[in-house]
Amino acid sequence: MAKHIGAETVVFSKPVSIIAAASTAGTKEGEGPLGKLFDRVLTDNMAGEETWEAAESAMVKDNLSILFEKSGVRPDFIFAGDLQNQCCGTNYGVKDIKIPTFGIFDACATFGEALALAAMTVDGGAAENVAAGVSSHFCSAERQFRFPLELGNQRPQTSTYTVTGAGAAMVSNKDVPPYITAFTIGKIVDYGVNDANNMGAAMAPAAAECISAHLRDTVRAADYYDLIVTGDLGYVGKELLLQLLKNEGIDIADNHTDCGIEIFDKASQDTHAGGSGCACSAAVFAAMLYKRLKKGELNKILLVPTGALMSPTSIQEGKSILGAAYAVAIENGVIKWNI
Amino acid sequence: MAKHIGAETVVFSKPVSIIAAASTAGTKEGEGPLGKLFDRVLTDNMAGEETWEAAESAMVKDNLSILFEKSGVRPDFIFAGDLQNQCCGTNYGVKDIKIPTFGIFDACATFGEALALAAMTVDGGAAENVAAGVSSHFCSAERQFRFPLELGNQRPQTSTYTVTGAGAAMVSNKDVPPYITAFTIGKIVDYGVNDANNMGAAMAPAAAECISAHLRDTVRAADYYDLIVTGDLGYVGKELLLQLLKNEGIDIADNHTDCGIEIFDKASQDTHAGGSGCACSAAVFAAMLYKRLKKGELNKILLVPTGALMSPTSIQEGKSILGAAYAVAIENGVIKWNI
Numbered sequence: 001m002a003k004h005i006g007a008e009t010v011v012f013s014k015p016v017s018i019i020a021a022a023s024t025a026g027t028k029e030g031e032g033p034l035g036k037l038f039d040r041v042l043t044d045n046m047a048g049e050e051t052w053e054a055a056e057s058a059m060v061k062d063n064l065s066i067l068f069e070k071s072g073v074r075p076d077f078i079f080a081g082d083l084q085n086q087c088c089g090t091n092y093g094v095k096d097i098k099i100p101t102f103g104i105f106d107a108c109a110t111f112g113e114a115l116a117l118a119a120m121t122v123d124g125g126a127a128e129n130v131a132a133g134v135s136s137h138f139c140s141a142e143r144q145f146r147f148p149l150e151l152g153n154q155r156p157q158t159s160t161y162t163v164t165g166a167g168a169a170m171v172s173n174k175d176v177p178p179y180i181t182a183f184t185i186g187k188i189v190d191y192g193v194n195d196a197n198n199m200g201a202a203m204a205p206a207a208a209e210c211i212s213a214h215l216r217d218t219v220r221a222a223d224y225y226d227l228i229v230t231g232d233l234g235y236v237g238k239e240l241l242l243q244l245l246k247n248e249g250i251d252i253a254d255n256h257t258d259c260g261i262e263i264f265d266k267a268s269q270d271t272h273a274g275g276s277g278c279a280c281s282a283a284v285f286a287a288m289l290y291k292r293l294k295k296g297e298l299n300k301i302l303l304v305p306t307g308a309l310m311s312p313t314s315i316q317e318g319k320s321i322l323g324a325a326y327a328v329a330i331e332n333g334v335i336k337w338n339i
Numbered sequence: 340m341a342k343h344i345g346a347e348t349v350v351f352s353k354p355v356s357i358i359a360a361a362s363t364a365g366t367k368e369g370e371g372p373l374g375k376l377f378d379r380v381l382t383d384n385m386a387g388e389e390t391w392e393a394a395e396s397a398m399v400k401d402n403l404s405i406l407f408e409k410s411g412v413r414p415d416f417i418f419a420g421d422l423q424n425q426c427c428g429t430n431y432g433v434k435d436i437k438i439p440t441f442g443i444f445d446a447c448a449t450f451g452e453a454l455a456l457a458a459m460t461v462d463g464g465a466a467e468n469v470a471a472g473v474s475s476h477f478c479s480a481e482r483q484f485r486f487p488l489e490l491g492n493q494r495p496q497t498s499t500y501t502v503t504g505a506g507a508a509m510v511s512n513k514d515v516p517p518y519i520t521a522f523t524i525g526k527i528v529d530y531g532v533n534d535a536n537n538m539g540a541a542m543a544p545a546a547a548e549c550i551s552a553h554l555r556d557t558v559r560a561a562d563y564y565d566l567i568v569t570g571d572l573g574y575v576g577k578e579l580l581l582q583l584l585k586n587e588g589i590d591i592a593d594n595h596t597d598c599g600i601e602i603f604d605k606a607s608q609d610t611h612a613g614g615s616g617c618a619c620s621a622a623v624f625a626a627m628l629y630k631r632l633k634k635g636e637l638n639k640i641l642l643v644p645t646g647a648l649m650s651p652t653s654i655q656e657g658k659s660i661l662g663a664a665y666a667v668a669i670e671n672g673v674i675k676w677n678i
Binding site (some may be wrong): 001002003004008010050053054076077081083084085086087088091092094095098099100101102103104105106107113116120121123124125126127128147185188191194267303309310311312313314317319322324331337 | 340341342346347389390392393394415416418420422423424425426427430433434437438439440441442443444445446452454455459460462463464465466467483523525526527529624648649650651652653656658661672
């Protein structure tokens with residue numbers, strides 16, 4: 001039975017497990033520091049398809065099949081989303097799998113939303129096994145949000161590099177660690193940022209609000225967690241996040257990292273402020289964080305996928321970029337919440 | 340406690356109520372047969388804003404405030420979505436409300452998804468009250484999916500007319516009829532339709548699959564329901580739906596209607612195949628169906644919002660339009676399921 005505590009948080013007192021995680025990465029991600037940890041690394045970012053969009057859908061389908069195989073189950077439902085207009089990366093990716101799918105969208109924070117909804121669905125008894133998965137593709141994202149790649153535009157130093165990849169987790173009522181013990185749905189934060197090449201600045205205030213609300217709602221100190229891992233703030237957003245939380249008296253300098261920082265090597269890969277995209281947090285979770293939890297190297301993490309809500313139309317119409325964040329507590333023990 | 344039955348259905352044996360519903364309609368919808376039933380009818384489809392997209396967001400915000408007032412509650416969470424790229428209609432509409440929001444997307448079937456997720460969230464104990472809301476705007480949809488309105492393109496007779504409006508419902512653990520007793524998440528159906536001006540044909544097979552699965556999973560006959568109401572198949576899709584179900588031995592000719600048929604007057608309003616858009620099923624539900632349930636004129640309905648999954652990019656790249664449907668059973672009694 002889930003319980004709603006504080007302003008924005010839901011806690012689970014019975015086991016809601018993540019029994020498997022799967023990751024697929026593009027060529028550049030495969031050359032990065034986590035390259036050997038991904039389940040699949042593309043040898044060509046077209047993935048045998050004729051368009052980037054179709055390549056993304058192919059990754060979605062293939063990564064889910066890896067997840068089904070690793071977990072040994074075919075889920076009752078899928079929660080999935082991506083960055084393509086009308087979530088086409090997901091829809092054309094799942095259509096042949098023939099499992100009822102809930103389409104969700106929260107920009108690059110979608111993996112957090114997927115885990116939260118999958119956990120509620122399993123906890124409430126509506127399903128035994130639910131897959132949560134997301135994807136992104138550098139080329140489909142650039143074409144859609146910024147400039148045709150053929151223009152060869154220079155990317156400013158504050159920009160992040162959309163991860164080509166897919167990540168997914170199988171959430172289950174089987175009692176196997178690690179468990180999803182709580183989640184916090186951050187409020188949308190409008191900090192007035194309207195530079196589409198500086199998403200880190202737009203998202204950091206939302207991440208700060210969400211982490212702060214999570215710690216307040218759960219009555220936990222920041223150092224309760226072995227690691228607080230934001231999704232794709234990158235180097236620019238990370239500095240802002242640490243400062244914003246410090247202003248509230250919360251210091252996470254020693255136990256924070258960001259998936260956008262982990263996935264590329266800054267010195268050699270020319271990715272500027274770091275990685276981003278729905279797949280950034282999901283693939284890093286599946287490839288690295290989940291494995292470290294299974295090994296007991298980490299026992300309590302707070303995964304905080306972050307999203308920048310905007311479209312080219314909203315930017316052209318002068319709207320600021322909205323920040324969103326979902327915090328998901330993943331721990332090796334079940335928590336008997338009595339808040 | 341929810342229970343997963345059959346292949347695609349979830350049932351609720353304890354009260355999950357819809358305690359209020361709110362609707363907003365554009366000028367043309369206000370002149371239609373349901374005009375007097377909407378809570379708010381715009382006098383100008385710009386809603387006092389400078390862009391169509393912003394007008395849609397203004398409707399979202401205003402319609403939710405009507406819902407909060409009618410229900411007397413401020414919900415713990417919101418599930419919401421729309422047709423704009425990256426769900427911008429929703430995001431800019433809810434940002435100032437400061438309630439944690441789950442962004443969802445299933446094209447014009449989004450209201451069904453919102454009701455299903457709100458019901459699971461309330462049933463599982465994660466929230467006491469959850470708002471489910473959607474929106475669409477004729478002008479923002481035309482600009483995005485089809486042609487600039489300024490071109491004055493002729494619309495073919497198979498095309499539907501995107502409803503300008505918003506609809507929302509407050510799902511609650513208060514024990515007041517009507518109740519959400521079950522929902523069925525249809526599988527994505529690819530019938531190979533690639534005419535973006537004939538969405539009814541793309542969606543009808545998905546509606547048929549979903550209704551058929553719902554009746555099979557719940558062991559109910561089609562005439563169990565006083566009314567089976569699809570979302571926005573329009574006149575073309577309705578005929579296809581009836582035929583497809585008839586092929587399976589299911590006859591709903593006498594207890595079926597479609598929100599896209601109800602919302603406009605075919606003879607006088609020049610809307611061709613009928614209404615469509617996320618707001619079509621939601622506004623018709625809130626304005627008419629919910630009121631008829633409250634009055635006891637209807638006691639058991641199956642609301643089946645339908646969606647066409649595609650984007651201009653997917654169409655240009657030769658992909659077919661995928662159909663999706665969510666069926667939500669709404670009844671004046673709580674059902675003690677023992678399937």
